[in-house]
């Protein structure tokens with residue numbers, strides 16, 4: 146049996162730590178960006194998350210899944226499919242581990258391209 150509430154709580158507890166370099170954080174429980182005002186994760190937040198996970202697409206997907214579960218609980222009238230697209234689908238467009246830039250970070254152009262590419266529903 147899974148412990149979804151505890152997993153979501155852990156994901157939310159580290160959210161600020163993951164995004165502490167960025168002002169694009171979610172205003173909960175509405176899950177809108179505190180900077181842009183649009184639905185979170187916004188493009189800048191996605192780029193920051195992708196960079197923070199440095200090519201660990203699986204780890205990022207697991208993390209975003211926990212946040213997705215939290216958002217499902219906090220936004221009961223929002224379509225689960227729409228939330229899936231906002232929180233998880235975009236992570237699938239990120240390349241799997243690929244050669245890192247010489248400084249060990251992901252290629253920013255590669256991440257930006259993946260984050261901004263519209264995903265099929």
Ligand SMILES: [Zn+2]
Pocket residue numbers: 169170178179180181182187188189190
């Ligand atoms: Zn934003």
